[in-house]
Amino acid sequence: MYGFFNRLLRVDLSNQGYRTEDISDEVLKTYLGGKGLGSYLLLNEIKKEADPLSEDNKLIFAIGSATDSKIPAASRFGVFTKSPLTNFYGESYAGGKVAPQISRTGYDAIIFEGVSKSPVFVEISNKGVKFHSASHLWGKETYETEDAVLKEVNIPQAQAVVIGPAGENLVRFACVKNNYWRSLGRCGMGAVMGSKKLKAVVFHGGKQRKFFNENLLKKYIKDLRAKGKDNPGVAAYRRLGTTQMVAINNKAGAFPTKYWSKGHRDDWERISGDTLIKELKVKSTACTGCFMACGKLSEVLKGRHKGLTIEGPEYETIYVFGGLCLIETLEEIVYLNDLCDRLGIDTMTAGNLVGFIMEASQRGLINTKLNYGDVDGAAKLIKDIAKKEGLGAILSQGIKSVSKELNLEDLAIHVKGLEPAGYDPRTLKGMGLAYGTSDRGACHLRSTIYKAELSGMIAPDAIEGKAEIFVDFEDRHTLFDTLILCRFYRDLIGWDDLSTIYEATIGLKLSKEDLKRICCNIMDVTRKFNIREGLTKKDDLPPPRFFSEPIENGKVIKREDYERMLSDYYGLRGWDEEGRPRG
DSSP states (O other), X not given: OTTOOOEEEEEETTTTEEEEEEOOHHHHHHHOBHHHHHHHHHHHHSOTTOOTTSTTOOEEXXXXXXXXXOOTTOOOEEEEEEOTTTSSEEEEEEOSSHHXXXXXXXXXXXXXXXXXXXXXXXXXXXXXXXXXXXXXXXXXXHHHHHXXXXXXXXXXXXXXXXXXXXXXXTOTTBOEEETTXXXXXXXXXXXXXXXXXXXXXEEOOOOOOOOXXXXXXXXXXXXXXXXXXXXXXXXXXXXXXXXXXXXXXXXXXXXXXXXXXBSOOTTGGGXXXXXXXXXXXXXXXOOTTOSSOOEEEEEOOSSTTTTOEEEOOOHXXXXXXXXXXXXXXXXXXXXXXXXXXXXXXXXXXXHHHHHHHHHHHHTTOSSOOOOTTOHHHHHHHHHHHHHTOTHHHHHTTOHHHHHHHTTOTTTOOOXXXXXXXXXXXXTSHHHHHHHHHOTTSSOSTTTOHHHHHHHTSSOTTOOTTHHHHHHHHHHHHHHHHHHTOOGGGTTTOOHHHHHHHHHHHHOOOOOHHHHHHHHHHHXXXXXXXXXXXXXXXXXXXXXXXXXXXXXXXXXXXXXXXXXXXXXXXXXXXXXXXXXXBOO
């Protein structure tokens, strides 16, 4: 089928073997690659109630029909598994330079199964699979590991994904890193790799996809670049990247602060994007082929971390450490960001957990003393999490487990075991629905409904009609994840653009109605997976504090308003009143 290789690679880590399998046109037409294909495989490959950290779980890499196409947004890849953090559906995406090399191996999906007897890294190309010992790399941090495996493979174009000590130690929110600073951040992908003794995967190859209409594709790419040339949103990403959201959310009263007790940090300017580019040395960077260049390579110029350089910090890292934990300066946030990257820990979950302990400490609910703003205390806790020592051993299991063990479930902020992003739903009501219904737990990226609420497309407090616009956003972004496209192109790539991309790459003329039907197929698959693993309607509810504890603007989510949105959402999805797909 045009736009695909119709091939799947199955890597058996237990026996160090592999085989290729065909993927039918019917499956690809039904699910369109990327998230659709990955979710379909997940439901069919992983048996019910499998332990996420056992050999029964599998790790599925998937790409889409737009990968390696020169579409500027198509520089991402996805990984799918049963999450060890939530015990539900797990997905994560990363940009950088890896996706084109995955494509050039000649596979639409790669499944890792079994458990290696000793640490290993796997080299995958269009010529086969090689298994390399990684015993000498076990215990190494992520930057060193990436350098080492690429040097050993010694192929100039090769790209790698790696885990750090947190993944090896089965920290349930360990991430997978590539290009040093890019992350498969959420849902514990690094822990699944660690459970399989899989330290790294290196991709390279020479296969090229065949697209249905190269001329149409070239014209579309030219038009997209022209559309983005003078676009103010593109200009904002080029200048500030995601750090622009610090000012926007603080002004809206939606910046989670002091572990979700406030919606505004009084001195937010100290951690803003403008301060980043004024006080650090910042250079814009881009994923392969991207004209948005939202990445910010930042070097600390003063203080105890002078010379430290990372790509970032991204908004979500600033919100957790600068908002939830009240870390005072960007230089110290960069330090904590770098620490998490080296250890292979998701900054969003780590920052939420540190903030949780700070708030519990302040309220006198635990014996541990950790004050808001304590950078070194936060750093020690993060190191202890990676090593699973002391309190860190408990925290390494994730917020759902630790809050139960410490009898602090009413304090903890999460949905399905995953913590929310930096958009307070007591101000942005649609984000409450987003966090509640996301298939992987509290997530802002499955719909980015905050964009509609902050830009005036629909009022943040509106309840009537909120589910309708939410579903439209969620459907369009589900298609982004089949191709796989970057979210930051959402203002440039609408429904008509998606139809054009599918026609150019795979040769199918799909109307908006056709595409929405495919979205329903994909959403039903992820929902069926979660229900099979024990999900019920109560798992679609935000944490109790969002209903009962107002932030300083006096706002909460009224339970009846949320239940109205949830009911509307279920109806629009074609699910019954308990959130179960029909048929």
